[in-house]
Amino acid sequence: LHISLLQADLSWENAQENINYFTEQIDKISNDLDLIVLPEMFTTGFSMNAKELAEEMNGKTVNWMRETAIKKQSAVVGSLIISENENFYNRLFFVFPSGEFQYYDKKHTFTLAKEHETYNSGSKKLIVEYKGWKICPLICYDLRFPVWARNVEDYDLLIYVASWPEKRINAWDTLLKA
Numbered sequence: 001l002h003i004s005l006l007q008a009d010l011s012w013e014n015a016q017e018n019i020n021y022f023t024e025q026i027d028k029i030s031n032d033l034d035l036i037v038l039p040e041m042f043t044t045g046f047s048m049n050a051k052e053l054a055e056e057m058n059g060k061t062v063n064w065m066r067e068t069a070i071k072k073q074s075a076v077v078g079s080l081i082i083s084e085n086e087n088f089y090n091r092l093f094f095v096f097p098s099g100e101f102q103y104y105d106k107k108h109t110f111t112l113a114k115e116h117e118t119y120n121s122g123s124k125k126l127i128v129e130y131k132g133w134k135i136c137p138l139i140c141y142d143l144r145f146p147v148w149a150r151n152v153e154d155y156d157l158l159i160y161v162a163s164w165p166e167k168r169i170n171a172w173d174t175l176l177k178a
Contacts, residue, residue, distance in 0.1 A: 001034040001133060001157070008039065010163075013053060015043035019064055026068060034131055036068075038078025039163055040140045041090065046163035047081070048118045054083035066099040073097045075130055079106070079139050079161050087120045092137050092161060094128045102128055106139040107148055115141075127153045135159060143175045 006025055011017040026036060040046060043061050044053050055061055061080050069076045079092040090106040105122025109115035125148070128135045136155040140162035142148055149158055164172045 001131060002032060003035045003037060004029050004033055005037045006039070008042070010039070010042065010045040012045050013047055013049060015053070015061065018043045019061065023064075023068070026072060029072070031072065031074075033072060033074045035075045035077065036072065037159060037161065038076065040079045040092075040161045041081060041163055042078045042161075043080050046113075046140075048114065050081050050083070050088035050118050054081045054088050056083060062093060062095075062101070065093055065095045066101065069095040069097050070099045077137055077159065077161065081119075088118055089122070090115070090119050090139060092126075092139050094126070094130075094135070094137055096130065102126055104137055104139070106142065108141045108145050110141040125153070127155050133157055137161065140164060143172070146178060 006022060008018070008021055022038060022042065047053055065076050074097055076095045077092065079090055082089045082091040092104045093101050095101040104126035106119070107122045109119055109121050126137060128137065134153070134155040135157045136149070136153065137159045138149060140160065143160055
């Protein structure tokens with residue numbers, strides 16, 4: 001797989017500015033690409049202001065991800081704040097080049113930041129089949145629970161999208177190796 005990982009110093013809680021930034025970066029990428037990976041909560045930063053920032057499943061960002069995947073003929077993956085049935089989720093979308101998508105709700109909320117008081121936890125892993133690969137996408141704090149990433153589904157690739165602070169990069173690097 002040809003993969004592009006995009007990082008950013010996100011504009012705090014400014015979805016349009018972040019979408020503009022990622023659009024510009026993605027437009028610079030060659031078309032010989034299979035997968036574009038965006039950060040956790042890539043439109044807002046890791047925010048607890050879900051009530052003000054959440055989008056619906058057919059909202060602007062999901063539509064932007066679908067349009068981008070179709071335009072680039074590449075899968076696009078990243079998470080954002082979703083409101084559904086009066087609950088909020090840190091939801092990862094894996095959008096195929098056709099515009100169809102699958103999603104995963106973050107299982108392990110970051111209790112130290114009281115994420116569990118704002119966001120509902122998911123209960124199901126997602127294994128995506130794409131271009132002959134079985135991909136398991138997870139979100140940030142899921143990394144601290146290796147049993148959740150255990151490869152009992154025989155996946156080929158594990159992807160973590162995250163909004164991890166630089167001051168804890170050593171912990172991130174150590175956990176990734178583990």
